[in-house]
Amino acid sequence: MLTSADFRKRARIIKALGHPSRLAMLHALADGEMCVCDLRELVRAHMSTVSKHLHVLKKAGLVDHRKQGLCVYYRLRVPCILDFMKCVEAVLDENRKGVCCNRT
Amino acid sequence: MLTSADFRKRARIIKALGHPSRLAMLHALADGEMCVCDLRELVRAHMSTVSKHLHVLKKAGLVDHRKQGLCVYYRLRVPCILDFMKCVEAVLDENRKGVCCNRT
DNA sequence: ACACTATTTGGCTAAGATACCAAATAGCGG
DNA sequence: CCGCTATTTGGTATCTTAGCCAAATAGTGT
Numbered sequence: 664m665l666t667s668a669d670f671r672k673r674a675r676i677i678k679a680l681g682h683p684s685r686l687a688m689l690h691a692l693a694d695g696e697m698c699v700c701d702l703r704e705l706v707r708a709h710m711s712t713v714s715k716h717l718h719v720l721k722k723a724g725l726v727d728h729r730k731q732g733l734c735v736y737y738r739l740r741v742p743c744i745l746d747f748m749k750c751v752e753a754v755l756d757e758n759r760k761g762v763c764c765n766r767t
Numbered sequence: 768m769l770t771s772a773d774f775r776k777r778a779r780i781i782k783a784l785g786h787p788s789r790l791a792m793l794h795a796l797a798d799g800e801m802c803v804c805d806l807r808e809l810v811r812a813h814m815s816t817v818s819k820h821l822h823v824l825k826k827a828g829l830v831d832h833r834k835q836g837l838c839v840y841y842r843l844r845v846p847c848i849l850d851f852m853k854c855v856e857a858v859l860d861e862n863r864k865g866v867c868c869n870r871t
Numbered sequence: 872a873c874a875c876t877a878t879t880t881g882g883c884t885a886a887g888a889t890a891c892c893a894a895a896t897a898g899c900g901g
Numbered sequence: 902c903c904g905c906t907a908t909t910t911g912g913t914a915t916c917t918t919a920g921c922c923a924a925a926t927a928g929t930g931t
Contacts, residue, residue, distance in 0.1 A: 665794060670787040673855045677790070681782035682919085683774040690769060699878060712920055714879055719918095724862035733877045733928055741861050743854040750851040751777050757845050758828040786889085803908060816890055818909055823888095837898055837907045 679723035680744075684708060685716050688737075689725065693745050696729075696738035783827030784848075788812060789820050792841075796830065797849050800842035 680686065684706040691697060691705055703713045717737055720726045725744065728737045784790065788810040795801060795809055807817045821841055824830045829848065832841045 665791075667787060667791065670790045670794070672859055673852065674785050674787045674790055676855050676858050677781060678785035681778050681785045683771060683778045686774045686778055686781070687769075687771065690774070700876095708919095709921060710878070711880080711922080715919080718879080724858050730878095730928085733875095735878060741854065741858045743857055747851060747854040748777065750845065750847040751780050753847055754780050754828050754845045755776055782888095804906095813891065814908070815892080815910080819889080822909080834898085834908095837905095839908060 676723045676725070679719050679725060682716065682719075684713070685720055688713075688716065689720070689739065689744055690748075692726065692737060692739045693742065696736040698734040698736050700734070702737065780827050780829070783823050783829060786820065786823075788817070789824055792817075792820065793824070793829065793843065793848055794852075796841060796843045797846065800833075800840045802838040802840050804838070806841065 680689070687706055688697075688702050691702065697705075699710070699713060699717065702717070703710055706713060706716075708716075717726065717728070720737075721728065725740055726737045727740045728735050730736075784793070791810050792806050795806065801809075803814070803817060803821065806821070807814055810817060810820075812820075821830065821832070824841075825832065829844055830841045831844045832839050834840075
């Protein structure tokens with residue numbers, strides 16, 4: 664039986680996933696680790712913004728990092744995040760049915 | 768290739784999942800449709816709060832509803848949401864490793 | 872120690888989410 | 902039509918999040 668604490672823990676992780684830039688970074692990290700400045704180019708945001716997003720992902724336990732020289736490399740901690748997305752896509756497909764134009 | 772619009776759409780859906788009460792409701796709906804007042808008991812919140820949560824889920828395309836008499840019954844629109852949770856659990860398992868006490 | 876680059880942190884503001892209350896709406900039975 | 906129950910909507914206070922700037926920290930090469 665799942666308790667409300669279980670749902671709280673899950674929600675905390677899911678919330679960390681709920682941002683376009685963070686999703687884009689996780690997606691990119693699926694191909695291997697990347698340093699912050701590369702991720703920064705990817706999402707085209709300020710360094711500090713990217714760093715804070717990564718902090719959110721780290722706190723949730725979704726990524727890990729290691730420092731090498733000046734650069735910090737982040738990597739996925741739990742690689743299933745991408746099949747995880749399959750369900751999200753299924754929802755999007757359902758949403759598209761019966762709608763003539765894609766809403767952005 | 769995924770565009771930033773794709774990530775925005777995904778994030779919108781994931782954000783709708785990112786609340787303990789909404790997760791609990793979706794979990795309950797996996798066993799079949801339920802009316803709002805039953806969901807209300809489940810999450811022990813005010814009627815209006817529950818109704819607004821359901822509205823969020825509806826907008827995201829995660830649930831549908833039908834009205835029968837006085838009651839409104841909600842149901843899952845895309846049932847994969849639960850194996851979707853498997854990955855979230857995998858993250859939680861990882862998080863638990865190397866931590867002696869469960870954080871709530 | 873100094874200059875330089877990469878990253879994080881603190882402070883601030885604007886926008887968004889949450890929860891409650893009260894009021895509005897909708898279907899039911901008398 | 903009225904009273905009753907189920908649900909939604911609007912308003913508001915409060916909390917959280919996001920993004921930017923400036924300053925702090927950390928590692929490198931000179």
